[in-house]
């Protein structure tokens with residue numbers, strides 16, 4: 304139990320350090336054209352075992368075109384790793400997580416759709432706040448510090464992007480990340 308407590312404290316400290324470290328300038332300096340589908344398919348691959356353990360089907364829908372955005376790979380990995388792991392953690396056995404990509408007004412939009420427990424309407428505006436966790440019996444059993452989405456929002460906004468959520472309690476949630484397109488040949 305002591306070991307578990309320590310591990311979760313360490314996790315908290317690391318998340319919090321991330322939160323403090325992430326400054327807009329740092330990210331903006333590192334923006335370059337990046338293949339978003341490739342990044343997503345790697346993240347989906349990393350999450351396969353968590354999904355299997357949770358009896359959740361996880362898939363990335365392939366697209367025809369190349370989806371290039373101006374981004375910093377490491378920071379965007381952190382964004383999608385949190386959103387996809389949330390979609391698995393706050394799901395139900397037999398549920399699914401579907402990741403899709405679409406173009407919209409000069410942006411690439413990634414939707415992470417889950418068939419999980421959902422988020423009550425009154426909590427929706429708060430899930431991106433630091434340390435905010437929906438207080439439900441389900442959530443208490445699931446490990447987390449409530450920093451993942453706050454970090455994700457900071458990173459997405461440093462990319463001049465937008466992160467949004469829609470949810471039906473009991474049916475599932477969709478997190479959408481909108482990032483400005485880049486041309487692959489752009490520096």
Ligand code: ATP
Nearest residue numbers: 389390393421430436437447448449450451452476
């Ligand atoms: P961590 O810091 O480890 O990511 P966390 O997962 O609890 O901890 P966030 O990722 O910031 O924190 O999410 C905040 C809260 O929003 C969660 O505790 C959960 O209550 C709710 N939430 C996030 N994603 C989903 C989802 N896909 N379905 C249902 N609830 C969700």
Ligand code: MG
Nearest residue numbers: 385389447451
């Ligand atoms: Mg999380």
